[in-house]
Amino acid sequence: MQSSDRVIVVGGGPVGYTAALLLAQQGIPFVLLEAGHVVFDEPRAGTVHPPTLELYASIGAIDRFLDRGFKVHNYQYYDRKQGLVADFDLGVLSELTPFPYRLMLEQHKICYIMQEMLAEFDNVDIRLDHELLEVSQTADGVIATVQTNDGIVTIDGSYIIGCDGGRSKVRKSMDVEFDGFTYPERFLILSTTYDFGQHGYAFTNYIADPEEWFALFKVPGADGSGLWRVVSPVDEIFADDAVQARIQRFRPRDTDYDIVHRNIYNVHQRVASSYRDGRILLAGDAAHINNPLGGMGLNFGVHDVFNLIPRLISVLQGEAGEEVLDLYDRQRRTVAQEYLQRQTIENKNNIELQDPAEREAFYQGMRDTVADADKLVTYLRRVTMIEGFARAASIS
Ligand SMILES: Cc1cc2nc3c(=O)[nH]c(=O)nc-3n(C[C@H](O)[C@H](O)[C@H](O)COP(=O)(O)OP(=O)(O)OC[C@H]3O[C@@H](n4cnc5c(N)ncnc54)[C@H](O)[C@@H]3O)c2cc1C
Structure with a gap:
């Protein structure tokens, strides 16, 4: 096979590494280009939903996930002043999925799992410190212009997949828009060793709170013993005292919290107007970005490449025409718009509802849902992404 037959994957995040493993497992030559020199390990996504676990099970990765992650069998919705509103038992999904839980596993550990599995193959071509600058295409291939430590080089391939995150340079080389909006406030993520579990979380x-909501998660942390993450909206400076004051407002205690990580970031809701421009394709955050409430963005990106890679392989092997790549675009972009965007915007609206009557009606809806087995399954099927995954597959 000529070097130009290889697929270029841009971005060594969880979506890019997953795409690379899917190609390697089918013996398809590829090169993965990553701008950084290590996997980015700051706190970001940490939730893996049931359909994503099923996909990783299908490629032999599930034991590694289950060994390292925390299973979440139930999750809780609170009003900050009233206390617990509803406790959702994910176990009711056991007839729909072999994995009726959310798995808490930090996203960089997904990259590590993919790297370990890639190490079992020959001819794995991963180039770190390779930042894509732009990509152009001809009738039968693509040419990536790449900044390396030794200067600018060009790398050719048959197709290129942009898994290079929200600021994707692959996307910027395409003739597509990235429409949507950016929230005025930013989000703060703190990680602390303090055990919130002792308070029943x-x-x-x-x-939920009209002024200052919180999302609280337990992730495995560096040594697997557990670290609590606290996410909240901010419009204040990122100084030590502001950070302590914030977490103390959530749950006051006599001593300072031990803050292991902190990160502040802008939050957007955007979807690319097309995931395909000839031989250039998009997946993951390069194609869609959203707020983290519900833990959906990363999962959605993984679903993208599990949809795309088998189609691309069938094109490369002459078994299908390029229209299957358009089907990828239709299926995944449609659900990004009608499901991922809608659900995450709704999650954010609900957690900060301003009108007391509306807020109470929302809580009552949740209480009614957990009290009714059918309603609960329907609701959890949606928020654990089983519904969106099935919807994509139904689009022709
Ligand atoms: C600060 C932050 C916090 C987040 N927090 C949460 C959260 O709490 N919960 C949640 O569910 N989701 C969260 N998200 C979203 C989640 O992290 C993403 O959905 C997920 O990372 C998408 O994976 P990806 O592989 O598509 O992109 P990324 O993880 O962004 O990976 C892209 C990769 O491409 C590389 N790259 C970028 N440009 C180039 C280039 N030109 N050339 C080569 N390589 C390049 C980057 O170095 C990176 O390794 C957060 C995102 C951010 C930015």
Whole structure:
């Protein structure tokens, strides 16, 4: 096979590494280009939903996931002043999925799992410190212009997949828009060793409040013993005292919290107007970005590449025409718009509802849902992404 037959994957995040493993497992030559020199390990996504676990099970990765992650069998919704509103038992999904839980596993550990599995193959071509600058295409291939430590080089391939995150340079080389909006406030993520579990919190909790909501999760942390993450909206400076004051407002205690990580970031809701421009394709955050409430963005990106890679392989092997790549675009972009965007925007609206009557009606809806087995399954099927995954597959 000529070097130009290889697929270029841009971005060594969880979506890019997953795409690379899917190609390697089918013996398809590829090169993965990553701008950084290590996997980015700051706190970001940490929730893996049931359909994503099923996909990783299908490629032999599930034991590694289950060994390292925390299973969340129930999650809780609170009102910050009233206390617990509803406790959602994910076990009711056991007839729909072999994995009726959310798995808490930090996203960089997904990259590590993919790296370990890639190490079992020959001819794995992963180039760190390779930042894609732009990509162009001809009738039968693509040419990536790449900044390396030794200067600018060009790398050719048959197709290129942009898994290079929200600021994707692959996307910027395409003739597509990235429409949507950016929230005025930013989100703060803190990680602390303080054990919120002693106050009755589940491993995943949403704490609604019209002024200052919180999302609270337990992730494995560096040594697997557990670290609590606290996410909240901010418009204040990122100084030590502001950070302590914030977490103390959530749950006051006599001593300072031990803050292991902190990170502040802008939050957007955007979807690319097309995931395909000829031989250039998009997946993951390069194609869609959203707020983290519900833990959906990363999962959605993984679903993208599990949809795309088999189609691309069938094109490369002459078994299908390029229209299957358009089907990828239709299926995944449609659900990004009608499901991922809608659900995450709704999650954020609900957690900060301003009108007391509306807020009470929302809580009553949740109480009614957990009290009714059918309603609960329907609701959890949606928020654990089983519904969106099935919807994509139904689009022709
Ligand atoms: C600060 C932050 C916090 C977040 N927190 C949460 C959260 O709490 N919960 C949640 O569910 N989701 C969260 N998200 C979203 C979640 O992290 C993403 O959905 C997920 O990372 C998407 O994976 P990806 O592989 O598509 O992109 P990324 O993880 O962004 O990976 C992209 C990779 O491409 C590389 N790259 C970028 N440009 C180039 C280039 N030109 N050339 C080569 N390589 C390049 C980057 O170095 C990176 O390794 C957060 C995102 C951010 C930015």
